Amino acid sequence: MGKKTRQHHFSHNGEKTMENDVLSPKIKKLTRDDVEIKVHYVNSLGKDIAKPVTIKGHYLDKLDIPWQEIPGYVLSSVTNFQQTFIPNSDGIYLVYASQLSAPVIVYHRNTEGKLISDPQYLVGDLNREFDTQPLEEADHFLVHSPKKANGQFTSKVQEQEYIYNVLPIKKYRTNKDLFVETSANVKVFDQPLNKVPLEKTLPYGTSWKVYRAVQETYNGTVWYNLGGNTWVPSTESIATKIIKQTSPRQEMLNSPLAQSAENISYTYSVIDNMPINKAVKIMYYRDQYITAWKTPYGDMDNQRYQGGQNVFVKQLVQLDNYSVWAELKDGYYIESKYLNI
Template sequence: MGKKNNTDFSHKGERTMENDVLSPKVKKIARDDVEIKVHYVDSLGKDITQPTTIKGHYLAKLDIPWKEIPGYVLSSVTNFQQTFIPNSDGIYLVYANQLSAPVIVYHRNTDGNLIADPQYLLGELNRDFDTQPLEEANHFLVRSPRRAKGQFTKRVQEQEYVYNVLPIKNYKINKNLFIETTDNVNVYSQPLSKTPLEKTLPYGTTWKAYRAVQETYNNTIWYNLGGNTWIPSTENIKLQIIKQQSSRQEMLNSPLAQAANNISYTYSVIDNMDINRSVKVLYYDDQFITAWKTPYGDMDNQRYRGGQDVFVKKIVQLDNYSVWAELDDGYYVESKYLNL
């Protein structure tokens, strides 16, 4: 008699396990509902967009939903995983704040000259941009950029619009137009010039405008002050219409003609005083004031340098309360430029 063999065989002779070998405590893992939360945060852990929850079968391949977020660039990943396994903490995609390079838009005529200042478009990295031609010159447009739209990147991008027109046109002005400076202002040798002349026009001086031109694509007007001297309307200036009369006519009209000879202006003389003494011009050595043949009349090429001594014969006050000094050489200057 030997030991009884409890092994059972199937009717085909195959050995089988008894039913109690598989314990009820052991179960096969067959999840198909694993959820992973993906967070998009900055370097401080703050959400910069809404988290995304992805679902998949247990151990299936996991594709992280990367996002392109304007103004940010992906810098690192925390809790990275490639398959769906339970992860209560979730996956963190960490983004660093990043500035983009500008998009520069040029507007040129067919000769290649700029007709407006370049436009600098700024925006967050990966944000969309859309460039446009100048509205006031759209009907002159002959060529546009191949791609007027795009996204801001780390690289400077350039766009160019070309128009078939002249950059300036004649602008009609009153023949009695004068320009008064409300600050020391720049002047230029020609319209559209970007480089001012070395000398500025002093504050408070008045200059006759002989002609003017206007930029085609904006409201900037360039006034010619004689010769190769131009001043744009963008400077600190004030326009005045001063009607001029002949010296003879003014002397006939003025009740004080005997005391104010050779003055041609539309204002009346309300007072005058003899001075007969030498005074200094109140400006720096490299600045000049304008000489007038008559107050608000014709200007002259004569200039007086700052610090220069001049001899004042008399001062004359007009009914607009301006005060003028008559010099011994026959010219007039506004008294505010002299240390009277």
């Protein structure tokens, strides 16, 4: 008798049995290699609205789906949902529905709570970023902004508020004997809040009488009026001081716009001047005379000018009552309306 051949068989776990020495080709051996799952982000029509993401993990490990916020869309359903890494050739589909966001309303108010412009309505895709801005023309008067001027559009209405002081200056009380003293050549302006200075400056080490003052309400800067349309802010190189006056003549203002007109009456201040330096004629009848003044509206003199007479004018000086005076070469003043300038 021949020798009996011993047969081996495998169990369903891959162990050898007495029947076969080889594995059945119908049995697939599962390995613990990495499993790849593709996650798709699609709209309700199945079209991609974001780039797919491939995630990788070990077989049967926990699977965390990479959720995404997509502007203009909200997640509505999930296809082929799974919580562990098991082979899935179709992948996972996150289906998003399009959705409009609620608006962001921006209010611009004054300090009394009244609107100074129509509300602004900002609209955009859901979850998209927004950014609000103050009014460009009123930015200088801004006193309050939202704690956070930007954010994301959501399904709920959001509100932002900007507050402006549209009356940026208020009256500022001063002492009647108040002067400003310069510690440098100081720029002056024709009105408060103006950013462009006048051509002439206040010389270093000079003192100028203050006639009135206003204060910026949002930063406290004080603007001092030195007569007419001449203003200097407290941010310049100046100091204030009180000078007690002993006579009316000591209250005379040496205008920074016409320093050569040294004897202008203290009653008015100079707001502008113009060099002339030419001979002109008195426009009056020959039998009439024009009075000469030592200072405009100051002291009259016995000096008279006859109609038709030629006089030499050094400059014209305008006072804050808008009268215009001619300063003559001989030091006297007459009103320009009597001259053929």
